[in-house]
Amino acid sequence: xxxxxxxxxxxxxxxxxxxxxxxxxxxxxxxxxxxxxxxxxxxxxxxxxxxxxxxxxxxxxxxxxxxxxxxxxxxxxxxxxxxxxxxxxxxxxxxxxxxxxxxxxxxxxxxxxxxxxxxxxxxxxxxxxxxxxxxxxxxxxxxxxxxxxxxxxxxxxxxxxxxxxxxxxxxxxxxxxxxxxxxxxxxxxxxxxxxxxxxxxxxxxxxxxxxxxxxxxxxxxxxxxxxxxxxxxxxxxxxxx
Amino acid sequence: xxxxxxxxxxxxxxxxxxxxxxxxxxxxxxxxxxxxxxxxxxxxxxxxxxxxxxxxxxxxxxxxxxxxxxxxxxxxxxxxxxxxxxxxxxxxxxxxxxxxxxxxxxxxxxxxxxxxxxxxxxxxxxxxxxxxxxxxxxxxxxxxxxxxxxxxxxxxxxxxxxxxxxxxxxxxxxxxxxxxxxxxxxxxxxxxxxxxxxxxxxxxxxxxxxxxxxxxxxxxxxxxxxxxxxxxxxxxxxxxxxxxxxxxxxxxxxxxxxxxxxxxxxxxxxxxxxxxxxxxxxxxxxxxxxx
Numbered sequence: 302x303x304x305x306x307x308x309x310x311x312x313x314x315x316x317x318x319x320x321x322x323x324x325x326x327x328x329x330x331x332x333x334x335x336x337x338x339x340x341x342x343x344x345x346x347x348x349x350x351x352x353x354x355x356x357x358x359x360x361x362x363x364x365x366x367x368x369x370x371x372x373x374x375x376x377x378x379x380x381x382x383x384x385x386x387x388x389x390x391x392x393x394x395x396x397x398x399x400x401x402x403x404x405x406x407x408x409x410x411x412x413x414x415x416x417x418x419x420x421x422x423x424x425x426x427x428x429x430x431x432x433x434x435x436x437x438x439x440x441x442x443x444x445x446x447x448x449x450x451x452x453x454x455x456x457x458x459x460x461x462x463x464x465x466x467x468x469x470x471x472x473x474x475x476x477x478x479x480x481x482x483x484x485x486x487x488x489x490x491x492x493x494x495x496x497x498x499x500x501x502x503x504x505x506x507x508x509x510x511x512x513x514x515x516x517x518x519x520x521x522x523x524x525x526x527x528x529x530x531x532x533x534x535x536x537x538x539x540x541x542x
Numbered sequence: 543x544x545x546x547x548x549x550x551x552x553x554x555x556x557x558x559x560x561x562x563x564x565x566x567x568x569x570x571x572x573x574x575x576x577x578x579x580x581x582x583x584x585x586x587x588x589x590x591x592x593x594x595x596x597x598x599x600x601x602x603x604x605x606x607x608x609x610x611x612x613x614x615x616x617x618x619x620x621x622x623x624x625x626x627x628x629x630x631x632x633x634x635x636x637x638x639x640x641x642x643x644x645x646x647x648x649x650x651x652x653x654x655x656x657x658x659x660x661x662x663x664x665x666x667x668x669x670x671x672x673x674x675x676x677x678x679x680x681x682x683x684x685x686x687x688x689x690x691x692x693x694x695x696x697x698x699x700x701x702x703x704x705x706x707x708x709x710x711x712x713x714x715x716x717x718x719x720x721x722x723x724x725x726x727x728x729x730x731x732x733x734x735x736x737x738x739x740x741x742x743x744x745x746x747x748x749x750x751x752x753x754x755x756x757x758x759x760x761x762x763x764x765x766x767x768x769x770x771x772x773x774x775x776x777x778x779x780x781x782x783x784x785x786x787x788x789x790x791x792x793x794x795x796x797x798x799x800x801x802x803x804x805x806x807x808x809x810x811x812x813x814x815x816x817x818x819x820x821x822x823x824x825x826x827x828x829x830x831x832x833x
């Protein structure tokens with residue numbers, strides 16, 4: 302199946318990515334020059350979007366095959382449906398767990414796409430807001446890291462390391478990103494003390510989220526990864542080259 | 543606003559939200575907050591506003607408290623509690639941030655109503671085709687999964703694995719079975735979808751996509767008008783005709799005619815969607831009564 306052959310990125314995409322990366326310090330510089338207070342939230346949100354763009358452009362640039370697209374879509378749809386199913390219970394969300402599973406089974410790049418788009422699309426249902434870019438980047442990063450750490454056999458794809466990674470990433474990556482977004486939005490200034498206060502206030506929520514992620518991973522990961530492997534070998538998708 | 547070309551509504555919201563977040567001037571914040579509130583009520587009704595407030599009020603309170611408590615910039619000390627100095631400037635800054643938060647969240651609630659996912663995928667379909675395709679497919683898959691989930695549950699019930707009866711452990715086990723069947727079905731069905739896409743020529747050159755939106759002369763006129771207002775506001779801020787600085791003490795631009803004009807431009811810009819929709823509704827009503 303030609304889905305497994307990785308095509309190289311076209312020159313246009315590479316140039317676009319370099320330009321975007323060069324834009325990031327420019328925007329940060331603009332933030333320093335901006336008159337008066339405020340604006341730090343906007344600057345940070347723009348920078349986050351700029352950091353995400355190269356991932357997306359790289360994904361677009363290699364023109365993913367229909368089967369690869371659809372597998373990612375299935376994982377995103379499951380993550381979004383999972384968030385919807387548990388929306389009554391605050392912070393008890395299976396999104397991180399499903400994104401990790403996608404990263405492990407489909408690779409780092411697909412993990413990033415699955416994570417960031419799960420956040421984006423679920424917000425079409427739950428409402429987009431100033432938190433959207435942060436959520437997208439945090440979940441994308443988790444999927445990406447899951448792919449990096451587990452897919453090349455660096456860590457065994459077993460319940461214990463998966464759960465450990467899941468709990469830590471919900472607590473440290475997702476929690477920290479979302480709390481930073483709250484700090485910046487609520488103070489619109491760079492202030493260490495208020496940051497510490499909000500991080501502490503967010504800790505119980507992040508802890509619940511981490512526990513939920515561990516539970517979902519313990520329950521879902523073994524059979525879902527097995528199923529994804531089965532579909533991959535049955536239809537010859539996304540070869541391990 | 544709903545019938546406006548997606549590119550115009552998207553840039554409109556992007557601009558208004560950006561100005562609200564970046565420029566913490568009390569007058570523009572009030573304008574933005576009140577217009578966002580009115581438009582949100584117009585679009586979503588009072589009832590859903592209550593839900594929004596449920597999230598909003600704690601966030602605003604937190605912002606109004608956390609700023610004076612942890613930010614000691616500013617020269618006018620109001621109260622000293624131990625080593626803690628609460629300044630007038632940071633208190634007012636906290637209040638402005640609370641107002642900014644409220645305005646942004648209300649604007650986003652309007653955005654969510656106007657910029658539906660189909661408009662988003664239309665707008666970005668050319669730049670990020672695969673991502674747009676994923677978005678629209680996901681939104682199709684979710685209702686499909688829900689109905690399939692129902693089918694699986696009924697089928698399991700028919701063979702005696704009822705979710706609503708039996709031991710708790712049995713119930714959890716049958717719930718897990720349903721989930722497992724569901725995931726297998728979703729993956730296999732996804733591969734079927736992909737094959738069907740391939741056989742219809744997905745990814746081949748020269749394929750076009752259907753779009754509902756056309757940039758007509760009304761769109762262009764309205765876009766030009768709102769762009770004019772937006773440029774006025776930007777120029778006003780860049781020339782410091784309206785300005786605000788909170789620390790070390792509050793300095794506001796003096797009142798002047800140009801400043802007033804810029805406030806008016808921003809007011810008109812913020813009320814733009816409401817005026818547009820109101821005008822359309824009036825026109826619709828008057829044309830209906832004549833029939």
